[in-house]
Amino acid sequence: QKEVEQNSGPLSVPEGAIASLNCTYSDRGSQSFFWYRQYSGKSPELIMSIYSNGDKEDGRFTAQLNKASQYVSLLIRDSQPSDSATYLCAVNNNDMRFGAGTRLTVKP
Amino acid sequence: GAVVSQHPSRVICKSGTSVKIECRSLDFQATTMFWYRQFPKQSLMLMATSNEGSKATYEQGVEKDKFLINHASLTLSTLTVTSAHPEDSSFYICSAPHGLITGELFFGEGSRLTVL
Numbered sequence: 001q002k003e004v005e006q007n008s009g010p011l012s013v014p015e016g017a018i019a020s021l022n023c024t025y026s027d028r029g030s031q032s033f034f035w036y037r038q039y040s041g042k043s044p045e046l047i048m049s050i051y052s053n054g055d056k057e058d059g060r061f062t063a064q065l066n067k068a069s070q071y072v073s074l075l076i077r078d079s080q081p082s083d084s085a086t087y088l089c090a091v092n093n094n095d096m097r098f099g100a101g102t103r104l105t106v107k108p
Numbered sequence: 109g110a111v112v113s114q115h116p117s118r119v120i121c122k123s124g125t126s127v128k129i130e131c132r133s134l135d136f137q138a139t140t141m142f143w144y145r146q147f148p149k150q151s152l153m154l155m156a157t158s159n160e161g162s163k164a165t166y167e168q169g170v171e172k173d174k175f176l177i178n179h180a181s182l183t184l185s186t187l188t189v190t191s192a193h194p195e196d197s198s199f200y201i202c203s204a205p206h207g208l209i210t211g212e213l214f215f216g217e218g219s220r221l222t223v224l
Binding site for chain 1: 114142150152157199201203212213214216217218220
């Protein structure tokens, strides 16, 4: 079982729609959870971090964490073509482990 | 602005040569830096953890004699790919923890290595 699992996609949504990205992790002791966005040929950039169960909102982004289910998600509201990228879920428990990423395409 | 700077962004070399990649933390000290490798359409794979003033910790399967890591100061870590071969061609990215939030990593711009 992979430590951090994501649906590789591609996920395609129309402009203005909500994009939902999901991630599960295997280490129940993990404490810190992150979503990174990576454009093609570029390095990842941090967009959200979450540490406690529930929702955390930042602009158009909402991260959701459920430690009991070992599940973390990212919602992108009012999706824009510029949101088209690969989204990496990362889980930190002494060191950072990344999922394979979900490729999102927002169509105009 | 960027908090971690990586250089060079692109490098092409001949098989058998060595290539050095630098990773610098800007305006903050990083006692630990992480080196990742990413093949096309694959996830980031942690290669090693660079520790200032001590030996790097390598992940299982990563050859420490091939990927030399030196963390000479609190703001600089280097990765040297020795005797590079075409299969070493990849995107190499460094990162450093920064800020008050536990576990938050900032990444360098990445270095794309092509070995001919």
